[in-house]
Amino acid sequence: xxxxxxxxxxxxxxxxQFKAGFDNKSEEEIKVIYDALKLPKRATKGSAGYxxxxxxxxxxxxxxxxxxxxxxxxxMEENYVLKLYPRSGLGFKYRLQLNNTVGxxxxxxxxxxxxxxxxAKVTNDSNENKTVEIKASxxxxxxxxxxxxxxxxDDTTSIRNGGFGSxxx
Numbered sequence: 001x002x003x004x005x006x007x008x009x010x011x012x013x014x015x016x017q018f019k020a021g022f023d024n025k026s027e028e029e030i031k032v033i034y035d036a037l038k039l040p041k042r043a044t045k046g047s048a049g050y051x052x053x054x055x056x057x058x059x060x061x062x063x064x065x066x067x068x069x070x071x072x073x074x075x076m077e078e079n080y081v082l083k084l085y086p087r088s089g090l091g092f093k094y095r096l097q098l099n100n101t102v103g104x105x106x107x108x109x110x111x112x113x114x115x116x117x118x119x120a121k122v123t124n125d126s127n128e129n130k131t132v133e134i135k136a137s138x139x140x141x142x143x144x145x146x147x148x149x150x151x152x153x154d155d156t157t158s159i160r161n162g163g164f165g166s167x168x169x
Contacts, residue, residue: 007145021071037053050143050144052142053140057134062131072118096124
C-alpha cells in the first residue's frame, strides 16, 4: 500500500455543462467528444502530476490561443488546491503556456453553478515559429494537488458560486 492521503476524485461534468463550453460545433460532434473523455491519471507511481487529456485535436500556430473545455471537475477535501500547469515537454519544446500562468482550482469550485467544469486557455508562445499539434486523448496539462494552510486570524465565511473572478466579488 502507499503512504499517500487520498483526498480527491476526478469526475466528468454533465453533457449539458460540457456542451455549454462550445460555440462552434454541432451537438452530435460534441457528444462524440464527450463520450471519449478520459479522467486525469498519473503516468507512473512516482508522478506528482495528473495528466489532463485533450478532448479533441488541437493545432496552434505561434501566437494562437484556444480555450479548452476539459469536461473534468474535481472533488477534493478542504485545505487542498489543484494547481494546473502545461505538460513540461510541451512547455519546453513549444513554449505552450497557460494564459493564467498557473491554474488554481479551489476545493469549493466543485459546487459552482457550472459544476466546477475545468477550462484551460492555452497559447503557443513559440518564438521559434513552431506549430503545436496535440492529438485528442493526449496529455496537454498536468494537475498537482497541494495542501495549504490559513492564517490564525482568518475568519472567512463566504461561499463561492462561479469561476474566474468569483471570489473577489
